[in-house]
Amino acid sequence: MSRLPGLDLLRAIAIVWVMFFHAQGAGLGSPWSPMSQFGWMGVDLFFALSGYLIGWQLLRPLSQGRLPDFKDFYLRRALRVLPAFWAVLALYLLWPAFRERPGLEQGWQFFTFTLNLLIDYEHNKAFSHAWSLCVEEHFYLLFPLLAIALTRRPALWKGAGATLALVLAGIALRAWVWNDLDDNANHWVERIYYPTWMRLDGLLFGVALAALRAYRPRGWDAMMRRSGWLALAGVAVLALAIFLSQQRLGFVASVFGFPVVSLAMALLVAAGASEQRWTGHLRVPGAAWLAAASFSLYLIHKGAFALMAGAYGEVLETRPLLAFFAYAGAALAGGAALHYLIERPFLRWRERLIRRRAQAPAASEAAAA
Structure with a gap:
């Protein structure tokens, strides 16, 4: 899939929003709180x-009667995620000053992507933002099997029914767990915010878009021609989500907020995916680079904030504008280093491996002939 400026812009917005959210905890200060208060929603956009x-990568061949190349899929995912992740994990394990909080979970929880299910958040907050990567990895492992099962005899009612059932199940599960919680915010994070089964809405709505594109191309094209309205609807639903999430740990935000946030983000993604209208071609200077480096920035930004706070935190505490540039510069410098030294070389190696795998059958056929 070719890159669209509209989707790059959304990815850039997501990473900047998340970094604002985490920077306040690092010491950025209250003048930036309107930007940072709802920055956690950037993860739902991701x-x-x-x-x-x-979803499009896997559902497109299935809609054409072909099985996806699963070796290719998992090779791409592994070389996209693991090198940069392991590099940052090594920093957290070996360099205590890099940790934004003193406590760090054991390494095996990171290596097995079970951090979001087993974390003691009250005592081990360092590198806790890897929880979202765990959700993504669980999605990579399970979704291909689910996609094959649902598309053996594809039908609109199957997809719509599965989507509705999962959304309602998530609402019911969060309501049940919330009613059993105490007033400890750390327990809310552990039992509602982090677990994979609580945070499927964004992935689910994104997959629904891919399924619509793959199996209802005429409907998708009609929707893409109205992408401006999709963007407007996305902004309106996002405003509703922000209203519902004013009390982030409350019942309404915990139970109903996540699917509303996810619906808003899916509408914005649909608008950004339009190849026919301005929403898919909107360019903002710097957005393409932020989008390309967003994974590296996500992994390293809290560690970069910790180093900046440890070295200059007291000086920056009373200088909000200087603090903004200091923390932003630290995050961008760290993200750029990780992106160019680790992430991009492995992505290039990945493309070479994929090309070799694609050329191997042709070479074998030529030799046999």
Whole structure:
């Protein structure tokens, strides 16, 4: 799938929003709180983008009667995620000053992507933002099997029914767990915010977009011609989500907020995916680079904030404008280093491996002939 400026812009917005959210905890200060208060929603935007892009990658061949190349799929995912992730994990394990909080979970939880299910958030907050990567990895492992099962005899009612059932199940599960919670915010994070089964809405709505594109191309094209209205609807639903999430740990936000946020993000992703209208071609200077480096920035930004706070935190505490540039510069420098030294070389190696795998059957056929 060719890159669209509209989707790059959304990815850039997501990573900047998330970094604002985490920077306040690092010491950025209250003047930036309107930007940072709802920055956690940037993760839901990442989920919607991932659901759409990965969903399209797998559902497109299935809609044409072909099985996806699963070796290719998992090779791409592994070389996309693991090198940069392991590099940052090594920093957290070996360099205590890099940790934004003193406590760090054991390494095996990161290697097995079970951090979001087993974390003791009250005592081990360092590198806790890897929880979303765990959700993504669980999605990569399970969705291909689910996609094959649902598309053996594809029908609109199957997809719509599965989507509705999962959304309602998530609402019911969060309501049940919330009613059993105490007032400890750390327990809310552990039992409602982090677990994979609680955070499927964004991925689910993104996959629904991919399924619509793959199996109802005429309906998709008609929707793409109205992408401006999709963007407007996305902004309106996002405003509703922000209203519902004013009390982030409350019942309404915990139970109903996540699907509303995810619906808003899916509408924005649909608008950004339009190849026919301005929403898919909207360019903002710097957005393409932020989008390309967003994974590296996500992994390293809290560690970069920790280093900046440890070295200059007291000086920056009373200088909000200087603090903004200091923390932003630290995150961008760290993200750029990780992106260019680790992420991009492995992505290039991945493309070479994929090309070799694609050329191997042709070479074998030529030799046999």
